[in-house]
Structures are given as C-alpha cells and as structure tokens.
Amino acid sequence: MDTNAYIESGILELYVAGTLSEQENEEIYALLQKHPELLQEVLNIESAVVKLTAATSQKSNEHIYNIIKKRLGFDTDETLVVSLNKPKYNWITYSGWAASLILGAGLLWTLSQNRQLQTDIQVAETQQSLLETQIENSKNNLEEANTLITVLRDDNISKIPLAGQGDFSNTYAKVYWDKNTNRIFLDAQGLPEPPEGKVYQIWSLTLSPLTPTSLGTIDNFTSDANKIFEIENRNNSEAFGITLEPAGGSKTPTMEMLYTLGVVSAS
Helix, strand or coil: CCHHHHHHCCHHHHHHHCCCCHHHHHHHHHHHHHCHHHHHHHHHHHHHHHHHHHHHHHHHHHHHHHHHHHHCCCCCCCCCCCCCCCCCCCHHHHHHHHHHHHHHHHHHHHHHHHHHHHHHHHHHHHHHHHHHHHHHHHHHHHHHHHHHHHHHHCCCCEEEEEEECHHHCCCEEEEEEECCCCEEEEECCCCCCCCCCEEEEEEEEEECCEEEEEEEEECCCCCCCCCEEEEECCCCCCEEEEEEEECCCCCCCCHHHEEEEEECCCC
16 A cells, blocks of 8 residues: 555545545544554644644634624724713613623634544544554564564474575575465565665576566565565475565566575475
C-alpha cells in the first residue's frame, strides 16, 4: 500500500471530520491498526483541528455577537441623547435585550465547549488506539524474536550466505532455509536502502539449466528495523539471489542489478 498517496488523497481529513459512511470509517480504522504512519497522520490532523478551533473561536463569537447587536439596533456609531422630559424607557424591553445577549453568549460558550470536548474525545480515542497498536506490535516483535532464535540455533536449518556481486561487492545477506516448513528467513541487513520506486526481489534458482523463480518482493524493507523477512519457499532451490527491480517486481531478474548470490551447500 502506498501510504503517502493515501495520506495525500485527503480521506483522512474526512475521517477526522466524521463525514464518511460507517463502512468507510471501519475500513480506515482497520488501516490505522496496520499502518502506524497513517495513525500518526490522523493524530496530526486532529491536533491541527484543535489548534484551528482555538484560533477561530474568538473570531466566530465576535461575528455572531455583532449580528446580535445589529438585530437589537446597537450597530450605529451615533451618540444617543435621552431627553429628561420624555417618559422612561420600558425596562422590560431592556431586560429582553440583555437576556438575548446573555443567551447568545451562553450558546456560543456551550458550542465552543462541546466542540472542544468532542475533539478531546477523538484525540483520546486515537491515542488509545495508537497505544494498543504499539502494544500489539511489541507482542508480535517478541514472538518473531523467539522464532528467529529458534531458527538460528536449529542445526537442521540450512544457512546460505549470499555474497555481493559485481558493482555491489560490498553488499551481503544470509538465508536460513527451513525445509520442513517450506520457508526461509532472509537476513538482509547488508543491503542498502532501495532507491525511490525500487524494491528488492528474492529469487530461488536451479542451476542446470539456470532457472529463476521469484519468491516475491520486499515492499517493507525501509520500515522494517530488523531487516529480517520470513518468505515461503516450496522450491527445490540450488541457489538464492537478490536483485533490485522496479516497484511491483519483475518476471525475470535484472542481472545488471544482481546484488547478492549464494549457492546452497550440497550437504
């Protein structure tokens, strides 16, 4: 998923504003659990909304207050002179005006408080969701770590070093192949960050004749801190290679971009 494009689409702003359908809200909520960067963007949007609300509330109140003044006939700059010879004004009318002003001010204050409360609730819910996601990620990371420790200590798992090739001789990787479960663990710590629009693609190779079979691309290489990836492999592999390909991968490896290669030991 291209999270940058998703953020730039503007749908997260609509999600925060509460204008999406229930189904769309559920879909976006599910994405927030999977992509911390999307969840962080929602937090940023909500923080901006809080600041914007605080910055504009006084202006909005002043605008409505001026409307009330105009309705009551207080929008003129002329000096009003009250003759002592005329009867006193009807204080009931003045009381009505005062009550209108107080009511208007009270409504504005209540509206502002409700908006602030709603925003605070949304921010709190999002922060709680982020915390739950972080806890879940920690659990997953612990499980992955335990799995990797088991793999590294298992003598029945083949360990294939992948050496740098050609112009990429300073790169390296290692494959841990568990034939019993038809999976490999790729340690790609020795590979540099791929350029924009490029991904690393893993290949299973048979040597006679040379036949490459794609094991997929590593789309989350940049975001994965450990650079260890679990990949399904049901092939009778005789070697493994890693090439740099356009996003989405290629049907055949680009040999000019072969970063690492390693042959499976006969034993």
